Amino acid sequence: RAVLRTLAATPAAMPLIGFPHVARAAEFELKYGNNLPLSHPLNIRAQEAAERVARESKGRVEIKIFPNNQLGGDTDMLSQVRNGGITFFTPSALVIATLVPVAAINAVGFAFSDYDQVWKAMDGKLGAHVREAIAKVNLFAFEKMWDNGFRQMTTSGRPIEQAKDMAGLKIRVPVSPLSISMFKALDAAPASLQFSEVYTALQTRVVDAQENPLPIIQVAKLFEVQKSCAISNHIWDGFWFIANGRAWRGLPADLQKIVADAINDAGVKQRADIKALNETVQADLQSKGLSFNKTDPDSFRAKLRSAGFYKEWQERFGNEAWSLLEDAVGKLA
Numbered sequence: 323r324a325v326l327r328t329l330a331a332t333p334a335a336m337p338l339i340g341f342p343h344v345a346r347a348a349e350f351e352l353k354y355g356n357n358l359p360l361s362h363p364l365n366i367r368a369q370e371a372a373e374r375v376a377r378e379s380k381g382r383v384e385i386k387i388f389p390n391n392q393l394g395g396d397t398d399m400l401s402q403v404r405n406g407g408i409t410f411f412t413p414s415a416l417v418i419a420t421l422v423p424v425a426a427i428n429a430v431g432f433a434f435s436d437y438d439q440v441w442k443a444m445d446g447k448l449g450a451h452v453r454e455a456i457a458k459v460n461l462f463a464f465e466k467m468w469d470n471g472f473r474q475m476t477t478s479g480r481p482i483e484q485a486k487d488m489a490g491l492k493i494r495v496p497v498s499p500l501s502i503s504m505f506k507a508l509d510a511a512p513a514s515l516q517f518s519e520v521y522t523a524l525q526t527r528v529v530d531a532q533e534n535p536l537p538i539i540q541v542a543k544l545f546e547v548q549k550s551c552a553i554s555n556h557i558w559d560g561f562w563f564i565a566n567g568r569a570w571r572g573l574p575a576d577l578q579k580i581v582a583d584a585i586n587d588a589g590v591k592q593r594a595d596i597k598a599l600n601e602t603v604q605a606d607l608q609s610k611g612l613s614f615n616k617t618d619p620d621s622f623r624a625k626l627r628s629a630g631f632y633k634e635w636q637e638r639f640g641n642e643a644w645s646l647l648e649d650a651v652g653k654l655a
């Protein structure tokens with residue numbers, strides 16, 4: 323009644339001031355966690371996708387992004403997406419492989435030699451094979467992988483040029499059985515640490531080396547605690563954008579389409595961002611004091627072969643997945 327009196331007393335000429343806009347809570351509030359700094363293309367494109375989903379769903383779906391390990395490390399977020407604590411997570415293939423072993427197949431040492439091979443395989447049969455395996459543990463993997471990049475090795479001491487330089491090297495690797503296996507086969511001394519711990523571990527010399535794509539080295543400022551970088555391209559690594567299976571199935575089909583289209587389109591744009599970044603990132607890192615050297619990939623492949631690395635992982639992944647990989651990259655074992 324009071325409101326009506328106010329309205330009645332309001333001169334028609336005065337624009338009616340809208341009632342304070344109360345933002346309706348979204349019908350679906352979805353949490354997305356990742357392990358990368360805000361400035362990485364993964365977060366920039368994820369933010370765009372979240373805005374597109376809110377717009378196209380007319381506010382029915384809100385994706386809240388928690389970047390840079392705000393929700394905990396990879397291991398924590400992997401268990402959260404499994405139990406539904408969060409809806410989305412973007413683990414590296416190396417990391418989700420702790421749950422879905424075959425997911426590490428794209429990370430077999432020195433398998434991929436360029437991005438044409440990578441996307442033909444991961445957008446094709448090999449990627450489909452891995453997505454099926456991810457579905458079996460009640461997670462949903464979106465069709466398009468996001469790009470982490472070709473991994474390079476950095477050290478605080480002498481540069482790495484060939485396989486023999488790896489002997490005894492205390493190198494940090496992700497929480498990944500394949501990474502441990504590969505660097506042990508190279509006679510290094512690998513230590514698995516979550517990405518959130520890497521900078522400090524290098525700074526305090528708990529480890530003397532690490533390996534990551536150059537954009538990661540840049541955004542995580544690892545050049546501040548490392549001296550040299552060997553361009554080894556020893557692993558191509560990608561992020562699977564995954565959803566909790568139950569939460570994903572709980573979205574109506576029209577909203578699933580809006581979310582999937584936005585996330586897949588964002589993933590393809592993020593790939594282009596990394597490609598563009600790769601043109602400039604080495605010069606930027608050099609300007610920040612990181613020295614670079616080439617390596618002899620054949621010496622590393624020969625060492626992995628003689629250590630039985632390829633044979634071991636062919637058995638562990640199974641012949642079907644291994645054949646899909648070799649169809650894409652040629653004979654490895």
Ligand code: X2X
Binds near residue numbers: 470
């Ligand atoms: O932990 C790493 O090295 C990173 C950031 O590349 C992954 O997410 C695997």
